[in-house]
Amino acid sequence: MMDIMKRIYMDHSATTPVDPLVVDAMLPYFSERFGNSSSLHSFGQEADEALSLARAQVADSIGAQAEEVIFTSGGTESDNIAIQGVISRDSGKKQHIITSVIEHPAVLSTCDFMKGIGHDITYVPVSSEGIVNVDDIEKAIRDDTVLISVMHANNEIGTIQPIEEIAKIAKDNDVYLHTDAVQSVGKIPVDVNKLGVDMLSISSHKLHGPKGVGALYVREGTLLKPVTFGGGHESGLRPGTENIPGIVGFAKASSIAKERLAIDSSQMGRLRDSIIKKVFDTIDDVRLNGHATKRLPNNANLSFRYVEGESMLMLLDIAGIAISTGSACSSRSRHASHVLDSIGLDPDYVHGSIRISLGRDNTMEEVDYLAGTLRETVSKLRQISSPAKC
Amino acid sequence: MMDIMKRIYMDHSATTPVDPLVVDAMLPYFSERFGNSSSLHSFGQEADEALSLARAQVADSIGAQAEEVIFTSGGTESDNIAIQGVISRDSGKKQHIITSVIEHPAVLSTCDFMKGIGHDITYVPVSSEGIVNVDDIEKAIRDDTVLISVMHANNEIGTIQPIEEIAKIAKDNDVYLHTDAVQSVGKIPVDVNKLGVDMLSISSHKLHGPKGVGALYVREGTLLKPVTFGGGHESGLRPGTENIPGIVGFAKASSIAKERLAIDSSQMGRLRDSIIKKVFDTIDDVRLNGHATKRLPNNANLSFRYVEGESMLMLLDIAGIAISTGSACSSRSRHASHVLDSIGLDPDYVHGSIRISLGRDNTMEEVDYLAGTLRETVSKLRQISSPAKC
């Protein structure tokens, strides 16, 4: 049986534990090889070499050239540089961006801000299965469109968007294409050339790397302006002393993720399918949100009628299982998640949604324990709630 | 005698080794207590508690309230949020900032950018000893002045600016005052209320904390707009999943720096004074840049006639000693440092400048070795250069 003292983590879309191999790779860069990569002396040169190697590793993991990778402080900053870097925030010229309604707040809030200062944003809708319609994007293109930003995979419902097809439209219309691949790297293949994107955001802490570091892929020739100003680091796009231990760890995590991709994704997919089957076999009035097949192998977003998400989350937490309701960032607010809203989920279900996001270390034993605990949890909460008119 | 295999690091203004106690404090947050502080489950709550404690520790180290500290990715980002957050980048209204000519590029380039998009910047000069004249600031104030940004201590020549006096002017004129205290924290007392500033930037890696993390102190009531947009973290001023291990390490480093301040600064001051004495006793045609007493206890910026800085740096590096020429960020370019330019240093001296910046682990033995090696280095380079017309 399950050792109940061991906590089970199934919230890998929020963040992941750092791989011990990654911590080992980082450690020498804290107190021994601690130089500033801009320094000319041997400490600085060690740091600079580590930085170059890390850049090559991250680039390699997404099929890019080393010079096309700029390091940032995380996915949010990468998204901001991509969007703010393209649109002319200060020129007074009105420009147009196309994005989707299910983007992460790092993209949506940045677009909202741009709208607030006079630019135009088209937020294309998604189907009830959470997929963007490529025609909607094509139709939205205008003469003043400068950027399309559509995420590779959604952080809440795990749906995978048709980036390759969008890339064709972007290319035909000479518009930049950015994709937020924060959730997809390490779960499905991510290759900037196959995808055909001009920019792509990654976040280290979602792939068993350290927090506080990420990258923006910027295709050679893409014209970007920086958001912050300083010492001209990262090709002038992202100033500040480079976080060498973080970057080294991120690069190690990227390499490992690439190496393990086939095995990890099939293993996570097997467990995820088992969760869905067990839940549907044992619990009534449940729905799987998102698309049946066009989804990340580690994501199961489920809605239960007559129960509320936070209550489920807490009971599962007490039972030692960590999951989330919607995205980590929004679980403190009582609004229904904008993603679940945008797929038109029945109001009876929308507040009873949880996201189970697996990682490569989860096991079938843990999945069994989850399924059993979830059944008890839903049953307990339904006893409290129904048949109050819900 | 000196063990010549051990390298001597005297470039602490560029970056510092992470204190092993700091690494120990960080370690549990990589792979065990790795939660996202926005998550409601126990992993998230652990992270959130660590974040709160860290915020209180950093606040305490500068005499602030916890709510007044926002965590950033480093000094550069802190400076950017302070300046970009006050000035109205998008409103079309022309505003005015007062800064000094010897600021770090994180402040100067941000101001330059603001100038480029139509705002007005007054760059007040400094004396030949590298100190801002308070009267110049007072005279520069106009009706549309919104911000004064003057650094607490300079990163190249270590001069300490009269922030308390500038604060009086700022207050009398109802203008915000920001100070970049990246170099002063851990070397001289830094208290936001004694200084009287509205905003203050700190960088973790300059005080034996990890790279990639910093803070901006924002006095309660200060109206700031964010530079990047996303999930609303850090009171909406700095979005992105918080770098918990980095923040925990930064907080630990801040606490240690505060505790050790008196001892560390007197120890570094003693060694620094010894370097200056030995250099002046054994080498001709040398100058100490900056102010004799209003300077950081760990900084000696020296200029040698007839020799060039990078050549000195390399010979010292080969002898196992790490120092810099000017600031780390600019040492790759052949321009004379803007700081040395602005104190009006004789052109014969300006290219022969090195910065020795001590840390709390340097010893008198290391100082002796440095002084001897420096004498040999200068003498060797002068043999190569003089009496070519220099």
Added chain:
Amino acid sequence: MYSKKIIEEFTNPKNVGIIENADGVGEVGSTIDGDVITVYVKVNDDVLTDVKFKTFGCVVAISTSTMVTQLAKGKTVDEALTISNEDVQNALGGLPSGKDRCSGFALDALHKAIEDYRNKA
């Protein structure tokens, strides 16, 4: 984040259920907002001899529901009406900041149930 008492009440709520032929029923909220609290009261000689609830909602909604029913049960109708939101929160060991949104809903439902009883009477 939540007090021990809240977690205790949330995981082992008392007075869950429906009172058939209740003397008063009060309902607050909607599924759209994500909280529905229904309180049932049985009144004998002006005393709330039984108080039960059904709640669809979050941890605060459920724990305040059970606490309100426990506080009200055995009190006279007038006494029950003096129970304040503060009383409920104190009995739960306080609410975390930012979580007071639905803390008053259970009390509102009790008030509505009492109103319903008085309207009928």
Added chain:
Amino acid sequence: MYSKKIIEEFTNPKNVGIIENADGVGEVGSTIDGDVITVYVKVNDDVLTDVKFKTFGCVVAISTSTMVTQLAKGKTVDEALTISNEDVQNALGGLPSGKDRCSGFALDALHKAIEDYRNKA
């Protein structure tokens, strides 16, 4: 960053010095720019029998200076004029990128010294 060869030449430069009564002297740079290279040549029967330098400057300035003097010494004046910047850089095992700013200065100084010699002759 720098090749082993550059560091070797920089730390042990050959031909440092002044040639008294040189047949030609060439100087490039200024203290304001931060590099001053002076090359002295002694010419006998059209052959550079001695080439010396004095350099105030960075690692590249010093190592290219010593390399240029070594490459030129013993060559005829015409041969010396065919030495290219590439030859100098190759002999030094390459320059790090972004460091070629002053790589041609030493060669320029040699050319000026030869010009000076020819002007005098």
